[in-house]
Amino acid sequence: MNKKDVYDVSVLPDNIFTLKGEEFFHAIRSLVGEVICNILQIQMIDSAQNFLNTVDVFEIFKYDSEEIDNIKTKSCFKMRNGEYIIRTGVLNNMTYLKTILKKKIEEQHSFTNDLQKERYYELIDQNSMLQSLIDWYSQNQFTNNYSNKKHLFVSSFIDTITKNIVKSKQGYRYDDSVKDFALVLYILGGKQCYDFIRINIIGALPNLTTINKLISNADSILTEGQFRFAALKEYLDTVNVRFGFCAEDCTGVIKKVKYDVTTNSFIGFVTKLSNGVPIRDCYQTDSFEQLTFWFDNIEKASLLNIHMFQPIPQSNQANAPASFLISAYGVDSTSTAIDIINRWIYLFNNCIQNQIRIIGFSTGKIFASKFSS
Template sequence: MENSYVDSNVSLSFDFINKLPLLKTLILWYQQIGNDDINNKDKHGFLKDFIDTITNNLIKSSSRFRYSDTIKNFALSLYILGGKLTYEFVRLNLPGSLPNLTMLNTLISTSNAKNSEAEFRFHQLQKHFDELNVQYEFGSEDATSIIKKIKYDSTTNTYNGFATPLDRGVPIKEYYQTDSFDKLKLWFNSNDKSSLLNVHMIQPVQSTNQTIIPSPFLLSAYGIDNTATANDILQRWWYIFNQCLQRNIRIIGFSTDADAKY
């Protein structure tokens, strides 16, 4: 229930406004952007939405907080780029500004933003290319060190964090699925945990009539233990090339670091 002392028809006196410098500045700023042309309004669109969200939510109970699509997208970006601790630091210090973690996890699970380990997202890649109206791309592959740990994914009943087995160079999705405690114990005792995260990125090549470089796309990510051979990598790249070709997407090259296997 909203606070009873909030009157939607309240009128503010000049004396009251002058006693609150922040309120006075906000009113002047809103007047300024209200008189701006369409380009400047777009420039300040997110900031206005952010301020509106905070002020609208502060007069409600937390169970009735509401967020626009713009704020939800910003929240997802902040969580992905900054991590959980950064996200919570911002959210708790700016009450009403961002969705709580429960709502954020719901957004992730329903926005197709959650990736399963070793899943190659060719279907989403095709949609991405259709939206950008491009056809050519560069593929890249690289690995980065990670902390060794096993995590259970309840949505797929899979244990992530073990080194992903390869089938002709291609990682096997959801390999570590079991309802047997003995099998899980065997994996912990005999299988290596991933020491590296292998990531495949796709960079669309802009067409001649485009002035903005298209955004890259995360194709797949999975844990490895650095035992793959050069032949495994070549077979994996051939697999990616053919899967893209079937979707009328042409890979014109692969890029990676100076590892001898490549």
């Protein structure tokens, strides 16, 4: 008989690990005899798991107790000096019992793993999408670094969806690349477009509350009439550029007044100018009468005036850096050519103070008409 046959786990009941108490002792008694059963019973080792967790089942023989004298006599040789030596057959049976139980666990785990693998193979065979994903990951696993970087976002996007769809909504998680994509989609596509895509691709994109938090944390909220010279300098440092063109133009907007909680002011009125330069937070008030007066006497802005800076790349740079939004504020069509020139002087001087050089200005049709007139 070979070793494999000695430890034939088929001699154990299939439910051996669920048996407890007398049912467990009955199975042990039929397998390795009464003596082993008595050693386990007196220690209340009444289940297979309990037995496997016991470090030394023979430790009780070290103690001098009348309760174990009978078991000790049957299990051990008593030496003339009073010491007890465990019989070889008892040792072998206990080793056999522990070994065969461990092998039973291994067999059950192996069976479970085989069932799991079989189930996975069936799922793959029945789902063309899974087959395509496996093929895609297999192809990109051994491609060069450029290709890996090229497909990095796609991998993150797929991973995000597959991990989130098996969780509750409260457990959804998104990595940085997916968050960046979500922000760009929200900004370019707008709220309705973003929410439509998010609802239809479950688990792919964070909700609108998370998007608003990301925008707030990014410290990229514009304050009406503020010129972001420090932020422009920081941006140009990252792209290693110091020269550029500045552009000013208007776009039509729906007339609307809103309260800006970050500045405790009302935005949407025509921004007041000082030498052509917008005055920040000029509509701050805690007075309802003052607010009523503004609504009755101040025009709501029909145009949004913006200032952009377009960096000029150095000769060793292949692509031009993206343009940068310096300022935005509500206006009407009453600005004069002097206002525009004063703003350009203000922009030029502040950029010089931040080691930025404007080499030219451009304007749209609305402002161009001011000069021609």
